[in-house]
Amino acid sequence: MDDLPLHPSAEAAIGTDEVVRDLFAAVAGAGGTAAELLDRLAPASSGAVARADLVTAASLESDRLGDVLVRPEHLVLGWARVTGSGPAHVREELQLLMADRAQARYEALRPLPRDDGARPPRAVLLAGVPGTGKSTLAEALARRLRAPVFSVDWQLGALVPFGALRLDNTMPLAETNLVASSARQLQLGLDVVVDATGHRRQLRDRLRSVTERLGGAFVGVECVCSDEEVQRRRVEGRERGIPGWHATVSWEHVLRVKSLWESWDEPHLVVDSAVETPGSALLKVVEAVGA
Template sequence: MLIVMAGLPAAGKSSVAERLGRALPAAVVPVDPIEAAMWSAGVDRGQPTGLAAYLVAEAVADGVLALGQSVIIDAVNAVEAARQQWRTLADRHRVPVVFVEVVCSDLRVHQQRLERRSRGIVGFEEPTWQAIQERRAEYEPWTEHRLVLDSIADLASNVTKAQEHLTEAAQPPQPAS
Protein backbone atom coordinates (compact mmCIF):
# COMPACT_ATOMS: atom_id res chain seq x y z
CA MET A 1 0.00 0.00 0.00
CA LEU A 2 1.12 3.56 -0.70
CA ILE A 3 0.06 5.97 2.02
CA VAL A 4 0.43 9.63 1.14
CA MET A 5 0.40 12.19 3.92
CA ALA A 6 -0.60 15.72 3.01
CA GLY A 7 -1.03 19.02 4.82
CA LEU A 8 0.62 22.30 5.55
CA PRO A 9 3.94 22.45 7.40
CA ALA A 10 3.53 22.07 11.18
CA ALA A 11 -0.02 20.71 10.86
CA GLY A 12 1.09 17.41 12.41
CA LYS A 13 1.44 15.07 9.43
CA SER A 14 4.97 13.92 10.26
CA SER A 15 3.90 12.87 13.75
CA VAL A 16 1.07 10.78 12.31
CA ALA A 17 3.36 9.36 9.60
CA GLU A 18 6.03 8.30 12.11
CA ARG A 19 3.53 6.60 14.42
CA LEU A 20 1.84 4.85 11.49
CA GLY A 21 5.21 3.73 10.15
CA ARG A 22 5.99 2.02 13.45
CA ALA A 23 2.53 0.52 13.87
CA LEU A 24 2.10 -0.97 10.39
CA PRO A 25 5.18 -1.32 9.87
CA ALA A 26 5.88 0.77 6.78
CA ALA A 27 8.84 2.77 5.53
CA VAL A 28 8.37 6.51 5.98
CA VAL A 29 9.85 8.69 3.24
CA PRO A 30 9.92 12.36 4.32
CA VAL A 31 10.58 14.95 1.62
CA ASP A 32 12.10 17.71 3.78
CA PRO A 33 15.27 15.79 4.81
CA ILE A 34 15.78 14.80 1.17
CA GLU A 35 15.71 18.44 0.13
CA ALA A 36 18.05 19.39 2.99
CA ALA A 37 20.48 16.66 1.87
CA MET A 38 20.53 18.14 -1.64
CA TRP A 39 21.49 21.52 -0.23
CA SER A 40 24.11 19.88 1.97
CA ALA A 41 25.55 18.23 -1.14
CA GLY A 42 25.97 21.64 -2.73
CA VAL A 43 22.87 21.86 -4.91
CA ASP A 44 21.98 25.55 -5.09
CA ARG A 45 18.85 26.51 -3.18
CA GLY A 46 17.81 28.53 -6.22
CA GLN A 47 17.31 25.28 -8.14
CA PRO A 48 13.95 23.46 -8.05
CA THR A 49 15.04 21.28 -5.13
CA GLY A 50 11.47 20.95 -3.85
CA LEU A 51 10.42 19.21 -7.07
CA ALA A 52 13.64 17.20 -7.09
CA ALA A 53 12.99 16.05 -3.51
CA TYR A 54 9.55 14.75 -4.54
CA LEU A 55 11.17 12.84 -7.40
CA VAL A 56 13.82 11.34 -5.12
CA ALA A 57 11.07 10.37 -2.64
CA GLU A 58 9.22 8.72 -5.53
CA ALA A 59 12.32 6.73 -6.49
CA VAL A 60 12.81 5.56 -2.90
CA ALA A 61 9.11 4.64 -2.57
CA ASP A 62 9.30 2.82 -5.91
CA GLY A 63 12.06 0.60 -4.54
CA VAL A 64 10.17 -0.10 -1.30
CA LEU A 65 6.97 -0.97 -3.17
CA ALA A 66 8.97 -3.24 -5.52
CA LEU A 67 9.96 -5.24 -2.42
CA GLY A 68 6.27 -5.74 -1.63
CA GLN A 69 6.36 -3.43 1.37
CA SER A 70 4.12 -0.52 2.28
CA VAL A 71 5.47 3.01 2.23
CA ILE A 72 4.34 6.34 3.68
CA ILE A 73 5.18 9.56 1.86
CA ASP A 74 5.50 12.55 4.22
CA ALA A 75 5.10 15.73 2.19
CA VAL A 76 2.83 18.76 1.82
CA ASN A 77 1.30 17.49 -1.45
CA ALA A 78 -0.53 20.78 -1.89
CA VAL A 79 -1.00 20.54 -5.66
CA GLU A 80 -2.77 18.10 -7.93
CA ALA A 81 0.43 17.33 -9.88
CA ALA A 82 2.07 15.96 -6.71
CA ARG A 83 -0.99 13.89 -5.86
CA GLN A 84 -1.09 12.50 -9.40
CA GLN A 85 2.56 11.51 -9.06
CA TRP A 86 1.62 9.19 -6.20
CA ARG A 87 -1.46 7.77 -7.96
CA THR A 88 0.74 6.93 -10.96
CA LEU A 89 3.32 5.22 -8.72
CA ALA A 90 0.62 3.16 -7.00
CA ASP A 91 -0.87 2.16 -10.37
CA ARG A 92 2.57 1.07 -11.59
CA HIS A 93 2.84 -1.30 -8.63
CA ARG A 94 -0.85 -2.25 -8.61
CA VAL A 95 -1.23 -1.25 -4.97
CA PRO A 96 -3.86 0.93 -3.34
CA VAL A 97 -3.00 4.56 -2.70
CA VAL A 98 -4.53 6.19 0.36
CA PHE A 99 -4.33 9.92 1.00
CA VAL A 100 -4.34 11.18 4.58
CA GLU A 101 -4.55 14.94 5.00
CA VAL A 102 -3.66 16.41 8.37
CA VAL A 103 -5.05 19.84 9.20
CA CYS A 104 -4.90 22.01 12.29
CA SER A 105 -8.25 23.72 12.62
CA ASP A 106 -7.01 26.19 15.24
CA LEU A 107 -4.74 28.70 13.50
CA ARG A 108 -3.35 29.98 16.80
CA VAL A 109 -2.30 26.45 17.82
CA HIS A 110 -0.89 25.82 14.34
CA GLN A 111 1.25 28.95 14.55
CA GLN A 112 2.45 28.05 18.06
CA ARG A 113 3.44 24.58 16.89
CA LEU A 114 5.43 26.06 14.03
CA GLU A 115 7.20 28.53 16.28
CA ARG A 116 8.09 25.84 18.86
CA ARG A 117 9.12 23.02 16.58
CA SER A 118 12.68 21.94 16.03
CA ARG A 119 12.94 18.84 13.87
CA GLY A 120 16.71 18.76 13.77
CA ILE A 121 16.98 18.55 9.99
CA VAL A 122 20.46 19.92 9.38
CA GLY A 123 20.38 22.81 6.93
CA PHE A 124 16.59 22.98 6.74
CA GLU A 125 15.08 26.22 7.92
CA GLU A 126 11.51 26.00 9.12
CA PRO A 127 9.07 28.13 7.13
CA THR A 128 7.70 31.31 8.62
CA TRP A 129 4.05 31.66 9.56
CA GLN A 130 3.71 34.10 6.64
CA ALA A 131 5.10 31.45 4.26
CA ILE A 132 2.56 28.92 5.56
CA GLN A 133 -0.26 31.42 4.99
CA GLU A 134 0.94 31.88 1.41
CA ARG A 135 1.05 28.09 0.98
CA ARG A 136 -2.49 27.83 2.37
CA ALA A 137 -3.70 30.27 -0.28
CA GLU A 138 -2.05 28.17 -3.04
CA TYR A 139 -3.34 24.82 -1.72
CA GLU A 140 -5.34 23.17 -4.50
CA PRO A 141 -8.72 21.55 -3.82
CA TRP A 142 -8.88 17.77 -3.59
CA THR A 143 -10.49 15.81 -6.41
CA GLU A 144 -10.67 12.44 -4.68
CA HIS A 145 -11.50 10.86 -1.35
CA ARG A 146 -9.04 11.24 1.49
CA LEU A 147 -9.05 10.83 5.23
CA VAL A 148 -8.86 14.22 6.96
CA LEU A 149 -7.43 14.26 10.46
CA ASP A 150 -7.51 17.36 12.66
CA SER A 151 -4.37 17.54 14.78
CA ILE A 152 -6.29 19.35 17.50
CA ALA A 153 -7.36 15.81 18.44
CA ASP A 154 -4.74 13.82 20.31
CA LEU A 155 -2.14 11.98 18.25
CA ALA A 156 -3.11 8.50 19.45
CA SER A 157 -6.74 9.02 18.37
CA ASN A 158 -5.66 10.27 14.95
CA VAL A 159 -3.33 7.32 14.45
CA THR A 160 -6.13 4.93 15.40
CA LYS A 161 -8.48 6.62 12.90
CA ALA A 162 -5.79 6.36 10.23
CA GLN A 163 -5.18 2.66 10.98
CA GLU A 164 -8.92 1.92 10.76
CA HIS A 165 -9.13 3.80 7.46
CA LEU A 166 -6.12 1.94 6.07
CA THR A 167 -7.61 -1.41 7.09
CA GLU A 168 -10.80 -0.54 5.20
CA ALA A 169 -8.82 0.65 2.17
CA ALA A 170 -6.86 -2.61 2.06
CA GLN A 171 -10.02 -4.73 1.79
CA PRO A 172 -10.89 -5.84 -1.72
CA PRO A 173 -14.17 -4.41 -3.03
CA GLN A 174 -17.18 -6.57 -2.24
CA PRO A 175 -19.36 -7.66 -5.15
CA ALA A 176 -22.82 -6.11 -5.23
CA SER A 177 -25.49 -8.40 -3.87
Protein backbone atom coordinates in the same frame (compact mmCIF):
# COMPACT_ATOMS: atom_id res chain seq x y z
CA MET B 1 35.63 30.06 -17.69
CA ASP B 2 36.34 28.91 -21.25
CA ASP B 3 33.42 27.90 -23.41
CA LEU B 4 32.53 24.22 -23.15
CA PRO B 5 32.67 22.03 -26.27
CA LEU B 6 29.52 21.83 -28.36
CA HIS B 7 27.70 18.54 -28.67
CA PRO B 8 27.34 17.66 -32.38
CA SER B 9 23.59 18.26 -32.20
CA ALA B 10 24.16 21.75 -30.78
CA GLU B 11 26.83 22.49 -33.37
CA ALA B 12 24.45 21.48 -36.13
CA ALA B 13 21.75 23.73 -34.69
CA ILE B 14 23.78 26.94 -34.69
CA GLY B 15 26.16 26.38 -37.58
CA THR B 16 29.34 28.39 -38.05
CA ASP B 17 28.03 31.81 -39.06
CA GLU B 18 28.75 34.70 -36.75
CA VAL B 19 25.02 35.31 -36.23
CA VAL B 20 22.42 32.62 -35.41
CA ARG B 21 19.33 33.67 -37.36
CA ASP B 22 16.64 31.36 -36.00
CA LEU B 23 17.81 29.09 -33.22
CA PHE B 24 14.34 27.78 -32.44
CA ALA B 25 13.68 26.49 -35.94
CA ALA B 26 16.93 24.52 -35.90
CA VAL B 27 16.41 23.17 -32.38
CA ALA B 28 12.80 22.18 -33.05
CA GLY B 29 13.86 20.33 -36.17
CA ALA B 30 16.44 18.33 -34.23
CA GLY B 31 13.85 16.98 -31.77
CA GLY B 32 14.74 15.72 -28.31
CA THR B 33 14.72 17.55 -24.99
CA ALA B 34 15.23 21.01 -26.47
CA ALA B 35 12.32 20.58 -28.87
CA GLU B 36 10.05 19.49 -26.01
CA LEU B 37 11.19 22.51 -24.00
CA LEU B 38 10.26 24.80 -26.88
CA ASP B 39 6.82 23.17 -27.08
CA ARG B 40 6.29 24.17 -23.45
CA LEU B 41 7.50 27.70 -23.99
CA ALA B 42 5.67 28.18 -27.32
CA PRO B 43 7.89 31.07 -28.49
CA ALA B 44 7.25 32.61 -31.90
CA SER B 45 10.88 33.06 -32.93
CA SER B 46 14.29 33.39 -31.33
CA GLY B 47 15.40 36.24 -33.54
CA ALA B 48 19.03 36.86 -34.45
CA VAL B 49 21.67 36.25 -31.76
CA ALA B 50 25.44 36.60 -31.99
CA ARG B 51 26.90 33.11 -32.11
CA ALA B 52 29.77 33.87 -29.71
CA ASP B 53 27.42 35.36 -27.11
CA LEU B 54 25.05 32.42 -27.42
CA VAL B 55 27.80 29.82 -27.02
CA THR B 56 29.24 31.57 -23.97
CA ALA B 57 25.83 31.86 -22.30
CA ALA B 58 24.95 28.26 -23.17
CA SER B 59 28.29 27.11 -21.70
CA LEU B 60 27.45 28.81 -18.43
CA GLU B 61 24.05 27.10 -18.37
CA SER B 62 25.59 23.73 -19.19
CA ASP B 63 28.16 24.10 -16.42
CA ARG B 64 25.40 25.19 -14.03
CA LEU B 65 23.63 21.89 -14.71
CA GLY B 66 26.82 19.85 -14.26
CA ASP B 67 27.26 18.89 -17.91
CA VAL B 68 30.55 18.91 -19.81
CA LEU B 69 29.08 19.60 -23.25
CA VAL B 70 26.75 22.24 -24.61
CA ARG B 71 23.58 20.55 -25.80
CA PRO B 72 20.57 22.01 -27.68
CA GLU B 73 18.60 22.55 -24.46
CA HIS B 74 21.52 24.59 -23.11
CA LEU B 75 21.33 26.75 -26.24
CA VAL B 76 17.71 27.54 -25.39
CA LEU B 77 18.72 28.46 -21.83
CA GLY B 78 21.62 30.49 -23.21
CA TRP B 79 19.28 32.37 -25.54
CA ALA B 80 17.09 33.28 -22.55
CA ARG B 81 20.16 34.50 -20.68
CA VAL B 82 21.46 36.60 -23.61
CA THR B 83 18.11 38.16 -24.47
CA GLY B 84 16.86 38.52 -20.89
CA SER B 85 13.73 36.59 -21.84
CA GLY B 86 12.91 35.13 -18.42
CA PRO B 87 15.86 32.75 -17.95
CA ALA B 88 14.56 31.60 -14.56
CA HIS B 89 11.24 30.60 -16.13
CA VAL B 90 12.98 28.65 -18.91
CA ARG B 91 15.21 26.87 -16.40
CA GLU B 92 12.21 25.84 -14.32
CA GLU B 93 10.38 24.55 -17.39
CA LEU B 94 13.38 22.37 -18.23
CA GLN B 95 13.38 20.91 -14.71
CA LEU B 96 9.64 20.23 -14.92
CA LEU B 97 10.20 18.51 -18.26
CA MET B 98 12.87 16.27 -16.73
CA ALA B 99 10.53 15.44 -13.85
CA ASP B 100 7.83 14.42 -16.35
CA ARG B 101 10.29 12.14 -18.11
CA ALA B 102 11.35 10.58 -14.81
CA GLN B 103 7.71 9.99 -13.86
CA ALA B 104 7.11 8.12 -17.11
CA ARG B 105 10.01 5.79 -16.32
CA TYR B 106 8.71 5.04 -12.83
CA GLU B 107 5.25 4.36 -14.22
CA ALA B 108 6.80 1.87 -16.64
CA LEU B 109 8.11 -0.26 -13.75
CA ARG B 110 6.39 -3.56 -13.05
CA PRO B 111 5.93 -5.38 -9.72
CA LEU B 112 8.43 -8.08 -8.86
CA PRO B 113 7.03 -11.59 -8.34
CA ARG B 114 5.41 -12.09 -4.94
CA ASP B 115 4.06 -15.11 -3.11
CA ASP B 116 0.55 -16.11 -4.10
CA GLY B 117 -1.97 -14.45 -1.85
CA ALA B 118 0.45 -11.76 -0.69
CA ARG B 119 -1.27 -8.57 0.38
CA PRO B 120 -0.81 -5.69 -2.08
CA PRO B 121 1.62 -3.06 -0.80
CA ARG B 122 0.21 0.22 0.47
CA ALA B 123 1.44 3.76 -0.07
CA VAL B 124 0.15 6.28 2.45
CA LEU B 125 0.61 9.97 1.75
CA LEU B 126 0.39 12.24 4.79
CA ALA B 127 -0.04 15.73 3.32
CA GLY B 128 -0.62 19.13 4.89
CA VAL B 129 0.88 22.53 5.48
CA PRO B 130 3.42 22.94 8.32
CA GLY B 131 2.05 22.72 11.84
CA THR B 132 -0.84 20.35 11.10
CA GLY B 133 0.86 17.35 12.70
CA LYS B 134 1.52 15.41 9.51
CA SER B 135 5.12 14.45 10.32
CA THR B 136 4.20 13.26 13.82
CA LEU B 137 1.37 11.21 12.39
CA ALA B 138 3.49 9.86 9.51
CA GLU B 139 6.21 8.64 11.87
CA ALA B 140 3.71 7.03 14.24
CA LEU B 141 2.07 5.26 11.30
CA ALA B 142 5.44 4.08 9.98
CA ARG B 143 6.19 2.52 13.36
CA ARG B 144 2.79 0.82 13.39
CA LEU B 145 3.15 -0.54 9.85
CA ARG B 146 6.89 -1.28 10.25
CA ALA B 147 7.33 0.63 7.00
CA PRO B 148 9.85 3.26 5.86
CA VAL B 149 8.75 6.88 5.96
CA PHE B 150 10.09 9.22 3.29
CA SER B 151 10.09 12.84 4.38
CA VAL B 152 10.65 15.57 1.81
CA ASP B 153 12.42 17.76 4.38
CA TRP B 154 14.89 15.02 5.35
CA GLN B 155 15.66 14.34 1.70
CA LEU B 156 16.20 18.02 0.89
CA GLY B 157 18.29 18.54 4.02
CA ALA B 158 20.70 15.87 2.81
CA LEU B 159 21.21 17.76 -0.47
CA VAL B 160 21.82 21.22 0.97
CA PRO B 161 25.52 20.73 1.92
CA PHE B 162 26.30 19.69 -1.66
CA GLY B 163 24.79 22.81 -3.22
CA ALA B 164 22.41 20.70 -5.25
CA LEU B 165 19.29 22.79 -4.66
CA ARG B 166 18.35 25.80 -6.77
CA LEU B 167 15.20 27.85 -7.14
CA ASP B 168 14.39 26.17 -10.45
CA ASN B 169 14.90 22.55 -9.36
CA THR B 170 13.94 22.18 -5.69
CA MET B 171 10.28 21.32 -6.22
CA PRO B 172 10.74 18.94 -9.20
CA LEU B 173 13.72 17.30 -7.50
CA ALA B 174 11.93 16.86 -4.18
CA GLU B 175 8.81 15.36 -5.74
CA THR B 176 10.76 13.06 -8.05
CA ASN B 177 12.83 11.79 -5.12
CA LEU B 178 9.65 10.93 -3.21
CA VAL B 179 8.21 9.06 -6.20
CA ALA B 180 11.49 7.21 -6.80
CA SER B 181 11.88 6.16 -3.16
CA SER B 182 8.29 4.97 -3.00
CA ALA B 183 8.40 3.15 -6.33
CA ARG B 184 11.20 0.83 -5.34
CA GLN B 185 9.57 -0.14 -2.04
CA LEU B 186 6.26 -0.81 -3.78
CA GLN B 187 7.98 -2.80 -6.51
CA LEU B 188 9.36 -5.03 -3.77
CA GLY B 189 5.87 -5.46 -2.34
CA LEU B 190 6.57 -3.30 0.73
CA ASP B 191 4.44 -0.60 2.35
CA VAL B 192 5.64 2.99 2.33
CA VAL B 193 4.68 6.19 4.16
CA VAL B 194 5.27 9.58 2.52
CA ASP B 195 5.51 12.78 4.56
CA ALA B 196 5.19 15.83 2.31
CA THR B 197 3.30 19.08 2.05
CA GLY B 198 1.51 17.59 -0.94
CA HIS B 199 -0.13 20.89 -1.83
CA ARG B 200 0.29 20.19 -5.54
CA ARG B 201 -2.32 17.95 -7.12
CA GLN B 202 0.30 16.62 -9.51
CA LEU B 203 2.38 15.03 -6.76
CA ARG B 204 -0.66 13.33 -5.27
CA ASP B 205 -1.67 12.04 -8.71
CA ARG B 206 1.84 10.82 -9.46
CA LEU B 207 2.15 8.88 -6.22
CA ARG B 208 -1.26 7.32 -6.76
CA SER B 209 -0.45 6.40 -10.36
CA VAL B 210 2.88 4.73 -9.54
CA THR B 211 1.33 2.90 -6.59
CA GLU B 212 -1.51 1.47 -8.64
CA ARG B 213 0.71 0.54 -11.59
CA LEU B 214 2.85 -1.44 -9.17
CA GLY B 215 -0.18 -3.30 -7.86
CA GLY B 216 -0.48 -1.34 -4.66
CA ALA B 217 -3.22 0.53 -2.82
CA PHE B 218 -2.92 4.30 -2.35
CA VAL B 219 -4.27 6.01 0.76
CA GLY B 220 -4.30 9.80 0.91
CA VAL B 221 -4.52 11.60 4.25
CA GLU B 222 -4.95 15.37 4.44
CA CYS B 223 -3.77 16.78 7.76
CA VAL B 224 -5.35 20.06 8.84
CA CYS B 225 -5.51 22.20 11.97
CA SER B 226 -8.75 24.12 12.35
CA ASP B 227 -7.34 26.24 15.20
CA GLU B 228 -4.94 28.71 13.60
CA GLU B 229 -3.50 29.91 16.90
CA VAL B 230 -2.62 26.34 17.93
CA GLN B 231 -1.03 25.77 14.55
CA ARG B 232 1.01 28.96 14.75
CA ARG B 233 2.34 28.12 18.22
CA ARG B 234 3.43 24.71 16.97
CA VAL B 235 5.26 26.18 14.00
CA GLU B 236 7.02 28.95 15.89
CA GLY B 237 7.98 26.80 18.87
CA ARG B 238 9.33 23.67 17.23
CA GLU B 239 12.86 22.41 16.63
CA ARG B 240 12.77 19.51 14.18
CA GLY B 241 16.45 18.60 14.26
CA ILE B 242 16.70 17.69 10.57
CA PRO B 243 20.37 17.82 9.48
CA GLY B 244 20.91 20.46 6.83
CA TRP B 245 17.36 21.81 7.00
CA HIS B 246 15.57 24.63 8.79
CA ALA B 247 14.62 24.23 12.45
CA THR B 248 11.20 25.59 11.54
CA VAL B 249 9.53 27.93 9.05
CA SER B 250 7.96 31.34 9.40
CA TRP B 251 4.23 31.79 9.79
CA GLU B 252 4.32 33.78 6.54
CA HIS B 253 5.66 30.67 4.82
CA VAL B 254 2.76 28.62 6.21
CA LEU B 255 0.25 31.14 4.88
CA ARG B 256 1.95 31.13 1.49
CA VAL B 257 1.77 27.33 1.26
CA LYS B 258 -1.89 27.49 2.26
CA SER B 259 -2.54 29.89 -0.60
CA LEU B 260 -0.89 27.45 -3.01
CA TRP B 261 -2.94 24.43 -1.88
CA GLU B 262 -4.71 22.78 -4.81
CA SER B 263 -8.04 21.13 -4.07
CA TRP B 264 -7.98 17.40 -3.31
CA ASP B 265 -11.01 16.14 -5.18
CA GLU B 266 -10.38 12.40 -5.00
CA PRO B 267 -11.61 10.42 -1.97
CA HIS B 268 -9.21 10.78 0.94
CA LEU B 269 -9.15 10.93 4.72
CA VAL B 270 -9.06 14.28 6.53
CA VAL B 271 -7.57 14.45 10.04
CA ASP B 272 -7.89 17.61 12.16
CA SER B 273 -5.14 17.80 14.79
CA ALA B 274 -6.94 20.65 16.60
CA VAL B 275 -9.76 18.36 17.70
CA GLU B 276 -8.20 14.89 17.60
CA THR B 277 -5.46 13.50 19.80
CA PRO B 278 -2.42 11.96 18.11
CA GLY B 279 -3.63 8.54 19.24
CA SER B 280 -7.15 8.90 17.83
CA ALA B 281 -5.79 10.33 14.58
CA LEU B 282 -3.45 7.37 14.23
CA LEU B 283 -6.30 4.91 14.77
CA LYS B 284 -8.34 6.63 12.05
CA VAL B 285 -5.49 6.36 9.58
CA VAL B 286 -4.72 2.75 10.51
CA GLU B 287 -8.37 1.89 9.94
CA ALA B 288 -8.33 3.60 6.55
CA VAL B 289 -5.15 1.79 5.58
CA GLY B 290 -6.59 -1.54 6.67
CA ALA B 291 -9.69 -0.95 4.58
